[in-house]
Amino acid sequence: SQPIPADITQTFGTATDNMTEIQIKVLECEEEETDPNAPNVKSVVEGDIVGIPPGLPKGAPVDIRFEFLKDGTLKVHAKVRETGQELRLEAVPAGGMTQMDLEKVKQKGGSLTVT
Numbered sequence: 001s002q003p004i005p006a007d008i009t010q011t012f013g014t015a016t017d018n019m020t021e022i023q024i025k026v027l028e029c030e031e032e033e034t035d036p037n038a039p040n041v042k043s044v045v046e047g048d049i050v051g052i053p054p055g056l057p058k059g060a061p062v063d064i065r066f067e068f069l070k071d072g073t074l075k076v077h078a079k080v081r082e083t084g085q086e087l088r089l090e091a092v093p094a095g096g097m098t099q100m101d102l103e104k105v106k107q108k109g110g111s112l113t114v115t
Contacts, residue, residue, distance in 0.1 A: 006067070006068040009064065013060060014056055014060045021051075021052065022052065023048050024064065045091040052085060060082055064077070072092070076090070
């Protein structure tokens with residue numbers, strides 16, 4: 001958990017050998033939810049890193065930076081370490097958390113969890 005505003009970088013690995021495309025999808029829900037199709041889960045922002053040259057091994061590092069601003073804007077920057085290919089995404093409050101949602105988070109301890 002991180003206080004709002006938050007700036008968190010996490011490293012993930014590619015799922016298989018020779019991936020030429022990586023989907024980045026940020027989901028939002030009130031509680032920890034493992035099923036992305038659950039009714040309380042909504043997609044905040046998504047995009048793809050495409051044109052990755054074949055040859056990357058399974059587990060090749062992909063760094064993802066989540067920047068959550070006080071106004072509710074979420075900025076996501078993904079970068080494939082070995083190729084330098086990047087994707088930048090942004091979700092503004094109208095498509096993500098409302099000011100009321102932010103206040104609820106602050107009341108519950110003012111934290112943001114990235115899983």
